[in-house]
Amino acid sequence: MKSINWPTILVIAVLALFPAVVPSDYYRHIFIIALMWVVIGSAWNLLAGYTGQVSFGHAIFFGTGAYTAGLCVTKLEISAWWGMLLGGPVALVVGLLIGWICFRLRGPYFALATIAVGEIFRLIATVWRDFTEGMEGILIIQTFRSKIPYYYLALFLAALCITVIYLVTRSKWGFYFVAIREDQDAAESMGISAFRYKSLSLMISSFFTGLAGAFYMNYMGFIDPQVVFSLHYISIMAILVGIIGGVGTIWGPPVGAFIMVLLQETFRSSFFGLLPKWISEAHILVFGLLVIFVIRYMANGIIGDWSKIQRLWSKDRELLSASGRN
């Protein structure tokens, strides 16, 4: 980063000033959730986008982080904030173990294995009632009534996650990751241990996802297995965030996270109550259409295909100005 990166600074400044400018706790809440998804999406993207290992099981790490924080309260009787320290490392260890099993498989088989392991985690958390409270869930009372501490914590986590991933992708590791993504056999023949670097990528990814999970417990105050180990709402959402924003780009998942969270909330609340209620029932349909649109016209996501979008724009303008001259 030789020159000063103005756009990045601007984004950070806008986000840092947001709670001061917008006094509504409701919008702050939406932004907190979006920032949390920035962390999960970016973490997923390191593994899937940069290393080429598509995971359908990021709920495992999210849930592990969340339950680590929750169990701090119910079993150890200490504050759930300890989960912010423990959640990441515990998820990392889980990630290491899962990688050890699942990285024997490649491509779609790896993806299938992560679905299976994700469901196993959810079922264990559901059935093991004495340990996890099962579906009765874990409820804590949040430390702060104000959204502001949570907002800045989420912003910090998002910034930390993006910075770490940025640095990793520009380091030797990052190039190894991409080499494995492009051609694992060729990478191995160059002396890169695919297993080792895939595991490293998964560890970083699971660490941040676990951290987001621990944050979720502290912020939301309620978890149950269907919420935090959900295939649909966590694992698939992580993938959508990545795909819509742009897989294998630094800024893709952050943009994808904001789009997905805002879209979800806009539809759930029927465009903030401006449109009739039945609109809210169409939100899943809209997700589907959006995914189809992005895959069909912008296979690299909004950020990945930004130059394409720009070209379209400038072409339009050229055409307009050309017709204007005539």
Place this chain on the structure above:
Amino acid sequence: MKRAAVLFFASILLTSFAIQAGAQESIKVGIILPITGDKAKFGEIEKKSFEMALEEINAAGGINGKKLEFIFEDDTGRPDVARSAAEKLITKDKVVMLGGGYGSSETFAISGVAQQNRIPFLVATGSDDKITEQKWDYIFRLNPPASEYPQALESFLREVAKPKTAAILYENTNFGSSSSRSFQADCDRIGIKVLMNEGYEHGGVDFKPLLVKVKQANPDLVYMVSYVMDAALLMRQSMELQLTPKLFVGGGAGFTLPEFQKNAGKAAENVFSASLWYQTLPYPGAKEYYEKFLKKYGSETEYHGAEAYASATVIADTLKRAKSPSREDVREALAATDIKTVFGPVKFISYDKKTNQNKLPTYLVQWIGGNLELVWPKELASKPFVFPIDWEKVWK
């Protein structure tokens, strides 16, 4: 690439400014219900009842001359969404109190937000015992807790059915899990041996492996805690497998909805269920509410609807008595509630570990001839119970 991000963030910031709330005339109360998702059937019956009650309240002059307004939010049956909905209602719509709350997990999540923001919340249905065991002074519950649902069943089992063994099947949700736990304790107390107590994944379509296990265990009583689709499927598949215990009992929820009977058909016949309400109970307005609902919407209502209707009555009564619409005054007025509703008398008391809990008797209902009938306690019954049951004849 980065410019894209900048443009993007700037534009969402702008739109969030653009959307701002309008003027405030009426008294606003937020109602959170599952309007879409798995639990939508219950949300629908409750929403209709809330709306019906609201029309009547406003037709009768509203709240001391001001119009009462219910703002409905959909929790989609997920606790995190319920939480967002509660926050929206409190901070954006500036409601004076909250009502609704269907699923236990969602109700729990809403309660946390309400307590933290010091907004009174009147729970209509969410029945996990823990909700009123947190010493939360802003949370009030109209309906009995899940552990008390089978009270009437207990005396029926003791006096009439006298089963020796039982199997408990429950949907793996907060309500299912906590209900099964408390029914297991009830069985232990009255000396019924529980042969199996198993949870299942909700939304499944094939319950036969589970039911075959039940058949092998051969219990006298099968107790099921399920929401609507599962309830119908469990009964239909029990019929197909000719699983014939002395009696099938549902733990409320799905087993009392008209949809249960529609979906299960003759497999619903003679199934018992715990219930919290019945239209022939000697409560003022109960029968009228039932008939009016039937006329207005062309379908029957049951205890969930009555809970919602009674909630609206309590909310209107509270707001009429509150000295001001401030949170503290509304809370005080709600705590001092002492009225009769279609759902029974409502008065919030503290007992055992619970605070601000309304205490009501519970009932046992049975599907007889395609209709839901109140069968226990005997003196209130709308029809005599059918027991023992000859399944071969019923299922023919």
